[in-house]
Amino acid sequence: MLRDTQGLDVTTDSPLTIAAINRYTDQALAYGKDAVAIFKGIEADPECAIANAHAAAFYLCHECAESRFKAVPYLEAAKKYVGKATEREQLFVAAIVAWAEGEIERSIAYSEEITDKYPRDIIAVQLGQYHYFYQGNKEALLQIAEKVLPANRENHYLHGMIAFGLEQCHRLGEAEAVGRMALKMNRNDPWAQHAVAHVMEMQGRLEEGIAWMESHADTWENCNTMLYTHNWWHIALYYLEKEDIQKVLEIYDIHLWGRAWKESPKDQVGVISLLLRLELRKVNVGNRWQELVPYLKRRIHEHSLPFNDLHYIYALARAGEADLLNEMLLSMQAYANAANRFIKRTWSEVAIPTAWGIVAHAQGNWEKATLELGSTLSCLHTLGGSHAQRDLFEQVYLDAWLQRSENLSALRLLEKRVAAHRYVPSIELMYNQQKVIQLPARKAAQVAATVSPPSNLKTEEKQRITIDSDQATHWTDELSSHSQGLALAKTYARIVAMGGYIGV
DSSP states (O other): OOOTTTTTSOOOHHHHHHHHHHHHHHHHHHHHGGGHHHHHHHHTTTTTTTHHHHHHHHHTOOSSSSHHHHHHHHHHHHHHHHSSSOHHHHHHHHHHHHTTOOOOOHHHHHHHHHHHOTOOOOOHHHHHHHHHHHHHHHHHHHHHTTTGGGOTTHHHHHHHHHHHHHHHTOOOHHHHHHHHHHHHHHHHHHHHHHHHHHHHHHHOOOHHHEEEEEGGGGGGBBOOOHHHHHHHHHHHHHHTTOOOHHHHHHHHIIIIITOOTTHHHHHHHHHHHHHHHHHTTTTOOOOOHHHHHHHHHHGGGTOOOOHHHHHHHHHHHHTTOOHHHOOOOHHHHHHHOOOOOTTIIIIIIIIHHHHHHHHHHTTOHHHHHOOOOOOOOGGOOOOOGOOOHHHHHHHHHHHHHHHTTOOHHHHHHHHHHHTTOOOOOOOOOSSSSSSOOOOOSOOGOOOOOOOOOHHHTTTGOOOOOOOTSSSSSOOOHHHEEEETTTHHHHHHHHHHHHHEEEOO
16 A cells, blocks of 8 residues: 555555656646556556546547547446545546446436545546536536645645635636646646636637737647647637637647547537637638548547537538538437437437537527527527636537527627627627617626617517618727727627617
């Protein structure tokens, strides 16, 4: 029996195995390149149950069939040797086995028990956060990290994990403060950097966000491709908000697809998400959709995560791969029908209708897109992903309303997005000389359009109000200078341009 750097007992007599577990722990928490160090530990002590469980987790987190297959011998070894392990190790092995079997609630329960009894086990915290993230359970994601803080105040990785949880719970000021504190402890913590980036994005602090992330980009050379590409993805989002399309495409080609592990589902999701965001801004992305197809064929029947599947099917639709698209839609439906009780509702009632909605959008069927997406929008969080990632589906929904020229629905959704400091379509400013609508001189989070219908209009007639060309409009300095306020002004202009009226 030896002890690791977390102060936890490990059932092994091999110093090489302990050294490998220590290296793996650091690299897993840092999203580093060298998490493969765990395999050296297994070579030194093949009967170390928790080392085998870590190796299985290393493969399972790739969320693809090939890696699940590679996890099997390590799962079998962990189960074979777990009888002589400590209670903590037995619980951890059980958590990984449950994950492999698709029993995510059971895996979470084991993670919670570990962190209750052994609060120094930060890997167990990370495992719990991983599952809560893909369940969209932001409160639990934060709680599992906060509860072990008294035992780990010196651990910068834990502070970064708490910072991300705080941001997901919309506690932005606290999230930034905790993230910055983590980085004072260790500048090279990419997850803490990432948490602060989320805050700046939510607050529309574009220039500051770019400076923040680019000043830390040198540290990402030590990251695995998932977090390397994901952190650059966040930089790309900042430039996208600034409408610097050339810079976004450059980041895509050099730092996203150019540096991706192209077989990785998580890397694939990142590039698909960015291409879709570009197309929502009417950017021609060339043959980039088609470049993804050879790698997406392997994903058609996997269904590891519904969040991922929604990205794959959109990419197949935009690449013009009708046969592959139909094959995947049928496979998703079959999987949903046969899913276990823990995930069946999410797949059947949320993922499948959303899939039809985004495919409809990709194919230009705006009415179907709004109907299907409208039925699931309020529960998309159950599919997992961060606010920034899931926001893409709402952008698609808004674009479909705009394409349908349904001004009232678009305007209502638009104003909700402004209130939440989220992206609104950035379109060429039309009617910039024409006075079309009044915008109060308030901060963007408080902006609301006020259009008063003529007093002689009966209630049942108050569906669309024509805006006279002489009606007052004030593009205030405050609004125009705000990163999202300008996009708001442009979108109002487009709504007016589409029909010369705004619904009220």
